[in-house]
Amino acid sequence: MTEIAVTIKTLDEKGVLDDITNLISKNSVNISYAHIFLENNDIGSIYFELENVKDIDGLIKDIKNINSVKSIDIHDSLNDIYGKRVIIFGGGAQVSQVAMGAITEADRHNIRGERISVDTIPLIGEEDIAGAVDALSRLPRIKVLVLAGSLMGGKITEAVKKVKKDKDIIVISLNMPGGVTEVADLIITDPIQAGIMAVMSIADTAKFDIKKLKSKKF
Amino acid sequence: MTEIAVTIKTLDEKGVLDDITNLISKNSVNISYAHIFLENNDIGSIYFELENVKDIDGLIKDIKNINSVKSIDIHDSLNDIYGKRVIIFGGGAQVSQVAMGAITEADRHNIRGERISVDTIPLIGEEDIAGAVDALSRLPRIKVLVLAGSLMGGKITEAVKKVKKDKDIIVISLNMPGGVTEVADLIITDPIQAGIMAVMSIADTAKFDIKKLKSKKF
Secondary structure, eight states: OEEEEEEEESSOOTTTTHHHHHHHHHHHHHEEEEEEEEEEEEEEEEEEEEEOOOHHHHHHHHHHSSSSSEEEEEEEHHHHHHHHEEEEEOOOOHHHHHHHHHHHHHHHHHHTTTEEEEEEEOOOOHHHHHHHGGGGGGGGSEEEEEESSSOOOOHHHHHHHHHHHSSSOOOEEESSSSSHHHHEEEESHHHHHHHHHHHHHTTTTTOOOOGGGGGGGG | OOEEEEEEEEOOTHHHHHHHHHHHHHHEEEOOOOEEEEOOTSSSEEEEESSSSHHHOOOOOOHHHSSTTTEEEEOOOOOHHHOOEEEEEOOOHHHHHHHHHHHHHHHHHHHTTEEEEEEEEEEEEEHHHHHHHHHHGGSEEEEEEEEOOOOTTTHHHHHHHHHHHHSOEEEOOOOOOHHHHOOOSEEESHHEEEHHHHTTTTOOTTTOOGGSSSSSSS
């Protein structure tokens, strides 16, 4: 089984995605990940990670033959390039401190050949943070979430429970009032340490297993 | 014209994406953004942003009738939730300082109703950074890139030129040796300020127009 990643640039015409998926489906190739959007210049950008490709050259030739297709490129997968994602939500002061810990620790692992990204959004308000947590189930490569606020509960707690059920995500919370600490896998008081441990919990080169911790609060 | 965002959960069966895009295409609905991946439990997660939806209820009913479809949910778009993205690449020390400036500034705009995310990866090496810059053209919602290193040129410069041509991205570089400063829109010496100006350059609530700056280096 061969896995490849391709980007197909197309004219913005109705039915072009349909034509391409049709063709892929006919070749018994499986689309394991896709990402499709319109560029500013009205060029459609279609990124596919494909499994079970038996005849790469044949498939690429067939896709090129579709009228609206302008180009097709083969390249590394987004997972090879940006890797596992640490996500940090909360107030600006705390998010920036957790990010500092996480980026510094990710640097130490990426230098040894891993790929770990640190993605953040400073947000306030129960509804807005709950919405951002909930939408994580629609994003790829998310491995750990750090809740970096001073008071989080209610709908945020419910959203955390749901995303943990839907996806295999580790949740680290700062030590704070509110229900989220009850559903987090780990509670860390120092934001820098929270960022470091978030990265350690998912890094291949770290000797740290979050499941072996006897206490959950530090 | 109605725009909606939907997530469709399906069984991991061949042809299901083909069935769904077929149906959408038949309804003359346009897919403006799609994001498709396999969840850990072998459930396919298909996220679509759709334009030109005339009969939402009818479309949803039709999609639900496809055998492999388990559920379909309507919700806010990823742009409404995570908004514009600031991207920071470079060495850990500098990326973390730029991130601190950017997250703190994004906090000040998000509090007033905007949505700005700050996404980072600490990376070293000409090839690897060039690859990460190049792959930006495959990611959505990227508005500004900050190059946070101490020496960047060669293939990185070429990748920056290419991504600026493909997408409408602002590029800010720290003040450093190497060719990237020649292709950047703005060169900032202080990493905290570089992060702040990256956010200001894309924020709706900031009175700052990068094009009006007489000097490019600060």
